[in-house]
Amino acid sequence: MNTHNLYFVAAMGTFVVVLISTAGYYYSRGLQSSQASWEELLAKLARIDRDNIAQVALDLVDESGRPRQSEDAASLEPWRLWRLIGGLEGLELLEANSDVLIEMAFYVQQWYPEAIVIAERLRLDAREIKWHVNRLKGAAQKGNLQVSFPFYAQHAVATYYLMTRRVLGLYEAGNFSMLAELQKAL
Amino acid sequence: MHLTRLDHLFWAAGFLGNLGLLFVLCYRRLAKKFPFFTAFAALGPTRSIILYLVLNYGTEHNYLYTYGWLAVIDTMLQLGVAYEISSRVFRPLDVWAQDVRSSFVWLLGLSVSVALGLSTLANSPVRTWMQAVTYKGDLFAAALMSELFIAMMALAFSARLRWRGHTAGIAKGLGSYSLVTVLIETGHSYFGGGRELPVFVILSHVRMAAYLCCVTYWIIDLCRDELPGRIMTQEMREKIFTLHAGLEYDLQNLRSRNKL
Numbered sequence: 420m421n422t423h424n425l426y427f428v429a430a431m432g433t434f435v436v437v438l439i440s441t442a443g444y445y446y447s448r449g450l451q452s453s454q455a456s457w458e459e460l461l462a463k464l465a466r467i468d469r470d471n472i473a474q475v476a477l478d479l480v481d482e483s484g485r486p487r488q489s490e491d492a493a494s495l496e497p498w499r500l501w502r503l504i505g506g507l508e509g510l511e512l513l514e515a516n517s518d519v520l521i522e523m524a525f526y527v528q529q530w531y532p533e534a535i536v537i538a539e540r541l542r543l544d545a546r547e548i549k550w551h552v553n554r555l556k557g558a559a560q561k562g563n564l565q566v567s568f569p570f571y572a573q574h575a576v577a578t579y580y581l582m583t584r585r586v587l588g589l590y591e592a593g594n595f596s597m598l599a600e601l602q603k604a605l
Numbered sequence: 606m607h608l609t610r611l612d613h614l615f616w617a618a619g620f621l622g623n624l625g626l627l628f629v630l631c632y633r634r635l636a637k638k639f640p641f642f643t644a645f646a647a648l649g650p651t652r653s654i655i656l657y658l659v660l661n662y663g664t665e666h667n668y669l670y671t672y673g674w675l676a677v678i679d680t681m682l683q684l685g686v687a688y689e690i691s692s693r694v695f696r697p698l699d700v701w702a703q704d705v706r707s708s709f710v711w712l713l714g715l716s717v718s719v720a721l722g723l724s725t726l727a728n729s730p731v732r733t734w735m736q737a738v739t740y741k742g743d744l745f746a747a748a749l750m751s752e753l754f755i756a757m758m759a760l761a762f763s764a765r766l767r768w769r770g771h772t773a774g775i776a777k778g779l780g781s782y783s784l785v786t787v788l789i790e791t792g793h794s795y796f797g798g799g800r801e802l803p804v805f806v807i808l809s810h811v812r813m814a815a816y817l818c819c820v821t822y823w824i825i826d827l828c829r830d831e832l833p834g835r836i837m838t839q840e841m842r843e844k845i846f847t848l849h850a851g852l853e854y855d856l857q858n859l860r861s862r863n864k865l
Contacts (some may be wrong), residue, residue: 423728424728430726431723434719434723434748435787438755442755442784445762446758448762449758449761518765535697542702542764543702543704546704
């Protein structure tokens, strides 16, 4: 085997191994989430203090979900925000929960394809939360977390709060039997 | 060109398999939903007939020339199928999902570059330039298609987009077949071509067997119903769309404040 052929075979071997590993990883990940039952989905939701979430979100938006225009909007002190949210770990829990909320909307979409409008919106909201959390992780690595946390964290929490309202509204509109359990969990 | 009984058997099985797939696509009224995939399935039996006629009534040069052009059409149709799948997965509301556009373009560029790099690296022991172009072209197409299908699946799962139903079935089948083809084209590029080489014949049989498995999988998958959908009542629809519109307005406001 000459050197050129050796390089070619090595490159093709690496290429195939990388493709199979990538396909296997994502396929198994997708399989786990698509076959989850309602109980499994509910169990995946991390327990988060909903009063704290509401308090942080309602500092930015009003009861109906509209952004507060008054002067006392976004008035929570940074240290208090940190405590209510639970720091970066708390935000990571919200991030994980936002993925479960998408799954819950897709769960309804299995029977009602029209729920895709809500599911797609939730998917984009979850991406936004991930973006905020990634910004904060980047800031933490650079030692700027204290400066960035109040702004990004509060917006992430408000988005999550509205996501929970969307999912609850979806289950309420569909009059699904799981609504009571979902209300308890969220 | 001498063909063995096994060659004829594979040829006949492939021809019948493709006809079966076409029948399922038409009978289940999926041809309209997947026009490129239907054209790809239709190319199989058409190619078998054309190549059979050229083999019996034409020269070897005619055969290689026809084979090359049919391979180009086949690759174009596979790219069409890739577009069909991506437009079904990444356009959940009939517009491209805004958060995956840039990643998709980036992955497309990367896939083309890697496939080009690998096909450039191939150095097949060939006799004519036509053979060299055919082997490099086949390797490029196989590498590109396998990359594209796996990249689409990875992107769909990362972006939490739905990857299921007939669309996923078609993608899984074509992606797996492309991956097997990569291995076969690697063999062709390494050992060279020509039916006088036993390894070439074995690799061709492996490719046909893989394609038959793939066609069988598609027939079974497309015969199955996708998850049945119910229609929302007018009241449910109104409630959901009111909720959606209200929250959408609130989030837009929130985002505009975010940008300030």
